[in-house]
Amino acid sequence: MGTFWTILGEVVNNSVFILTVIIFSTYLSLMIFSAVSLRKYLRKNSYVDYNSIITSPVAPTLSVIAPAYNESATIVDNIRTLLSLYYNNFEIVVVNDGSTDDSMEKIIDAYELEKVNYYFDYRLPCERIRGVYKSRNRSFKKLVVVDKRNGGKADALNAGLNVTKNDLVVSIDADSIMEPDALLKLVKPFLEEKEKKVIGAGGVIRIANSCEISGGHIRKIHLPEKWLPRAQVMEYTRAFLLGRMAWSELDGLLLISGALGMFNREIVIQAGGYSTNTVGEDMELVVRIRRYMAEKKQPYRVEYIPDPLCWTEVPSDIRSLARQRSRWTRGTMETLFKHRKLFFNPKYGKLGLLGYPYWFFFEWLAPIVEFLGIVWFTMLAITGRLNLPFFLLLLGFVYFFAVSLSIWSVLFEEITFHKYEKRRDVIKLMITAFLEPFFYHPLTMLMNIKGNIDKIFRKTTWGKQERQGFSGNSKPKKGTKANKETLEKNEETTGNS
Amino acid sequence: MCRQASTICWVPIKVRMDLKTTFHIILFILLLSVFPQQFITAVPVMQEDTAAVSSDMIPSYEEPGEEQSAGNSYTGVFARIFDTFEKSPTLILILYIVIIYSIITLIVLTVFILLNRSRMQKEQGLRQELNEQYQQLLIDYLFDEEQRKEIFRQILRIASSNFRRQILINQIIELSVNMQGKVREDLRNLYLDVGLKKDSLRKAHSKKWHENVKGFRELAYMNIRSANDRIMECLNSHNQILRMEAQIALVRLSEDKPYTFLSYLEKPLAKWEQITIHELLTQHNLSVPDFSEWFDSENLSVVKFSLQMVSWFDQKEAIDGVIRLLKHGDEEVSIYAIRTCGKLGEKKALPHLQEMYDHASYNIRMELLKAFGRVPDENYLEFLNGVLDREDDVQLQIMATKAMENLDEPGISRLIKLMKKKSEYKNYQIIIRHVLDGRIY
Numbered sequence: 062m063g064t065f066w067t068i069l070g071e072v073v074n075n076s077v078f079i080l081t082v083i084i085f086s087t088y089l090s091l092m093i094f095s096a097v098s099l100r101k102y103l104r105k106n107s108y109v110d111y112n113s114i115i116t117s118p119v120a121p122t123l124s125v126i127a128p129a130y131n132e133s134a135t136i137v138d139n140i141r142t143l144l145s146l147y148y149n150n151f152e153i154v155v156v157n158d159g160s161t162d163d164s165m166e167k168i169i170d171a172y173e174l175e176k177v178n179y180y181f182d183y184r185l186p187c188e189r190i191r192g193v194y195k196s197r198n199r200s201f202k203k204l205v206v207v208d209k210r211n212g213g214k215a216d217a218l219n220a221g222l223n224v225t226k227n228d229l230v231v232s233i234d235a236d237s238i239m240e241p242d243a244l245l246k247l248v249k250p251f252l253e254e255k256e257k258k259v260i261g262a263g264g265v266i267r268i269a270n271s272c273e274i275s276g277g278h279i280r281k282i283h284l285p286e287k288w289l290p291r292a293q294v295m296e297y298t299r300a301f302l303l304g305r306m307a308w309s310e311l312d313g314l315l316l317i318s319g320a321l322g323m324f325n326r327e328i329v330i331q332a333g334g335y336s337t338n339t340v341g342e343d344m345e346l347v348v349r350i351r352r353y354m355a356e357k358k359q360p361y362r363v364e365y366i367p368d369p370l371c372w373t374e375v376p377s378d379i380r381s382l383a384r385q386r387s388r389w390t391r392g393t394m395e396t397l398f399k400h401r402k403l404f405f406n407p408k409y410g411k412l413g414l415l416g417y418p419y420w421f422f423f424e425w426l427a428p429i430v431e432f433l434g435i436v437w438f439t440m441l442a443i444t445g446r447l448n449l450p451f452f453l454l455l456l457g458f459v460y461f462f463a464v465s466l467s468i469w470s471v472l473f474e475e476i477t478f479h480k481y482e483k484r485r486d487v488i489k490l491m492i493t494a495f496l497e498p499f500f501y502h503p504l505t506m507l508m509n510i511k512g513n514i515d516k517i518f519r520k521t522t523w524g525k526q527e528r529q530g531f532s533g534n535s536k537p538k539k540g541t542k543a544n545k546e547t548l549e550k551n552e553e554t555t556g557n558s
Numbered sequence: 559m560c561r562q563a564s565t566i567c568w569v570p571i572k573v574r575m576d577l578k579t580t581f582h583i584i585l586f587i588l589l590l591s592v593f594p595q596q597f598i599t600a601v602p603v604m605q606e607d608t609a610a611v612s613s614d615m616i617p618s619y620e621e622p623g624e625e626q627s628a629g630n631s632y633t634g635v636f637a638r639i640f641d642t643f644e645k646s647p648t649l650i651l652i653l654y655i656v657i658i659y660s661i662i663t664l665i666v667l668t669v670f671i672l673l674n675r676s677r678m679q680k681e682q683g684l685r686q687e688l689n690e691q692y693q694q695l696l697i698d699y700l701f702d703e704e705q706r707k708e709i710f711r712q713i714l715r716i717a718s719s720n721f722r723r724q725i726l727i728n729q730i731i732e733l734s735v736n737m738q739g740k741v742r743e744d745l746r747n748l749y750l751d752v753g754l755k756k757d758s759l760r761k762a763h764s765k766k767w768h769e770n771v772k773g774f775r776e777l778a779y780m781n782i783r784s785a786n787d788r789i790m791e792c793l794n795s796h797n798q799i800l801r802m803e804a805q806i807a808l809v810r811l812s813e814d815k816p817y818t819f820l821s822y823l824e825k826p827l828a829k830w831e832q833i834t835i836h837e838l839l840t841q842h843n844l845s846v847p848d849f850s851e852w853f854d855s856e857n858l859s860v861v862k863f864s865l866q867m868v869s870w871f872d873q874k875e876a877i878d879g880v881i882r883l884l885k886h887g888d889e890e891v892s893i894y895a896i897r898t899c900g901k902l903g904e905k906k907a908l909p910h911l912q913e914m915y916d917h918a919s920y921n922i923r924m925e926l927l928k929a930f931g932r933v934p935d936e937n938y939l940e941f942l943n944g945v946l947d948r949e950d951d952v953q954l955q956i957m958a959t960k961a962m963e964n965l966d967e968p969g970i971s972r973l974i975k976l977m978k979k980k981s982e983y984k985n986y987q988i989i990i991r992h993v994l995d996g997r998i999y
Contacts, residue, residue: 085656104768105799108775116840117833118870119863180992182952195997252830253798458653461660468667475671484675491668 073437080430084423085462091307092469098310099302099477102367111245114252115149121228121251123151123244124326126221128214129235133162137171139235142277144203148244152203154221155235159188159211168206173198185219185334188212193224214319215335215342222326222334230326232343234373237320238269238279243370247323250364257360260350261324263317264370265301267480268294270377279372284486288493289382292501293375295493299470302367302477309365313416315351317363319343321371328353339399341392348400348412355409369478383508390512393425428509460498467494688722692729699748700741710751717752727754731779749780762788767795771803778807786811794824802831809838817847820860827859836867850876858888865894869901877904884910893925900929908933912941920951927957934964939972946976952989959993970994 114120125143129136143153157165168174179193187209194206209220218232229251233239243264250262270290273281285291308314322343332353335342347363354361376382397420404421406413441447471490474480481487699709717723734745749755761773762785770792777785792804809816839846849864850873865883868876880902883895899907911926918926927945930938945958962969973990992998
């Protein structure tokens with residue numbers, strides 16, 4: 062029995078230690094790549110006059126797709142904000158995903174909408190579209206509203222993709238606030254495209270809790286008052302300024318946040334659009350379009366902008382946060398499982414050899430290993446086999462390294478965009494960096510574990526609880542030809558005229 | 559027992575702790591870093607334990623030597639630290655190093671962040687103050703000729719450092735962009751008299767690309783050609799920004815034929831560069847060249863850009879060249895040529911477009927139908943009707959219908975007739991209703 066414990070101890074210790082060292086070395090490398098990338102970006106764009114894009118006939122056409130479900134309270138203001146974005150040749154496609162409140166009535170009244178005789182080409186599968194609306198008022202000519210049966214966010218985005226004809230599409234959350242120049246900044250990587258086709262671009266999402274908002278714009282930026290959103294500010298700063306920036310530099314970015322992402326429309330459609338059978342449709346799409354390009358042997362890039370382009374409200378109570386994190390974990394698991402073929406597959410280049418393994422080991426596996434570590438520690442403590450000084454030494458190692466990474470990200474924020482004007486806010490953020498490993502990190506780790514358990518027990522929260530589920534039975538056949546189903550649907554859509 | 563006792567040290571663990579406990583832990587780790595021997599000797603199990611891990615990791619916990627007995631002197635402390643490092647197993651050494659590195663980083667970064675805040679605020683204040691001062695002085699310099707010498711001396715006195723001179727350069731450029739004639743010339747003279755040209759030239763010849771960009775911009779705005787050779791060198795630079803800024807500077811600095819660089823361009827011309835060139839042409843009153851000159855360029859991005867510019871500046875005389883490019887080997891060039899034919903509205907191109915249709919790819923067919931929509935000619939009504947009948951693809955059908963609608967009366971009456979007709983192609987009605995709904999397009 063003693064030998065068994067000895068061998069088990071050896072195996073667990075050494076493998077966990079090796080994993081820890083690899084994780085930290087990776088984070089250190091990512092930090093360096095991120096610093097290089099940020100420096101390059103800032104230097105490059107300090108000379109840019111984005112306004113020249115507005116007047117240019119060469120600039121591509123854009124469609125902003127905003128799925129909305131039961132957002133009656135904010136939808137009218139949010140659409141107004143979207144209509145005031147700086148860009149010339151673009152349209153706003155709001156997809157009402159079968160809201161059960163009075164969202165649709167409010168939009169129709171506010172923007173003087175009427176149903177048009179729209180012919181639907183269901184290139185991507187989506188729930189039945191009840192109608193397409195345009196405004197009688199020429200001031201709102203850029204607005205298109207699609208009313209459809211409830212099918213979830215991915216389904217709504219697919220409906221939007223079916224309606225748009227423009228070169229590029231921007232997917233956003235209808236309840237997030239975009240910076241007025243977000244489209245100009247996001248389109249730039251597509252304009253800089255050379256040998257490698259730019260298939261997607263994402264930007265930094267910032268936290269709007271406690272910020273002063275009026276008329277659909279952020280007026281004053283404050284650090285959140287509550288501890289939970291404040292810890293998330295630290296987490297987002299670290300994830301966006303260190304993680305994603307570095308992955309963009311390495312061309313291994315696997316995730317463009319669903320709150321704001323720009324894609325080449327034709328590539329998205331050819332790759333099959335958003336997947337409706339995952340709760341992490343944003344990550345799944347990026348992985349799929351990358352995979353599609355790799356399989357077609359076409360050189361491509363996925364770009365990332367460190368500018369804060371979009372503001373969103375994050376969960377301020379533990380229950381909502383737990384639901385969100387569980388969904389993220391399930392989304393990650395579903396995407397990793399669906400695209401398991403990529404795992405260390407040299408055929409997919411950096412996607413298979415770098416991006417996918419990183420997500421597998423560090424984003425999905427790391428919290429599980431950490432949790433097992435705690436179980437192991439508890440077991441040893443109970444059985445009296447714990448070596449306290451060494452435990453503390455290791456705790457110090459993990460803690461100080463983690464905090465130093467957070468402080469690096471605060472530094473990056475300070476020397477780049479320094480959105481928090483008050484010195485007090487920066488100090489508070491730094492204190493959060495010191496405290497977060499004790500109260501916030503264990504919490505998110507447990508939520509991660511819960512996500513794993515939820516996935517094992519086949520929970521599909523995103524579709525069923527929050528967006529009233531997908532029926533999935535009446536989806537039309539995929540294709541560009543006018544098949545019978547499509548024609549019937551269009552009869553229904555345009556039947557009123 | 560001993561081996562298991564050490565095993566826990568590799569497990570990354572976080573436990574719930576309050577602030578006070580955190581402080582104690584930090585204090586403990588700091589003490590551990592400085593006086594590890596006391597802690598380690600209190601855990602004698604390590605001696606046996608590490609032997610099983612690896613021979614090179616074995617710490618030999620000897621009795622404290624002379625250095626350790628040096629009491630509280632600094633020498634003693636450092637000696638103790640070095641001694642501990644020497645005797646610790648490799649993996650534990652890594653832990654120590656990471657902890658010490660992290661603590662030092664934390665302290666340095668915290669101080670840096672706070673100081674940087676103050677520095678930025680101070681710099682911003684100074685920048686604002688200088689901007690206000692320079693603005694006033696420049697206006698006085700331009701419009702108060704009697705005081706000009708005195709103002710010049712004042713400017714020289716204020717512009718005493720690189721930072722202050724850079725702000726002056728920015729102010730002069732900002733002002734001269736909005737000025738013409740004598741005022742602009744006076745500003746240029748001031749720039750030369752203060753010796754700011756040297757600053758710009760230094761930047762243009764710097765080894766740092768972002769400095770080069772700054773230098774090129776300043777020289778171009780101030781119309782100084784001394785660094786043209788250096789700018790030419792950067793025309794085919796690997797750095798896209800530098801390349802683009804070199805192009806822009808040359809366009810601004812060339813008196814005749816500012817776009818000759820397009821003929822020598824080896825790298826693809828990105829959309830962003832095209833936007834900038836177009837902006838220069840439209841916003842800065844530069845003479846528009848005959849873009850058909852580059853139709854035979856080996857650089858396909860230059861050909862595509864030229865086609866776009868031909869349609870934008872409505873260079874109808876280039877139509878023969880455009881028709882020639884319809885059958886270009888590169889599909890994208892063909893698409894751009896078809897689009898240009900449509901935008902120029904030249905009926906001369908229509909027979910060529912019709913001829914292409916049957917053997918063309920999907921994308922080209924789509925573009926051809928769009929072009930027919932832009933150049934309405936009722937002679938092609940039957941052709942378009944035929945396309946509507948023949949094509950299965952909805953998007954092609956919509957485009958053909960749209961082109962028919964653009965023919966006005968004859969096209970619309972044909973569409974209405976088709977709508978009324980009972981056809982096995984049920985989608986006629988829906989497609990035509992879609993196209994005829996003026997609110998959609």
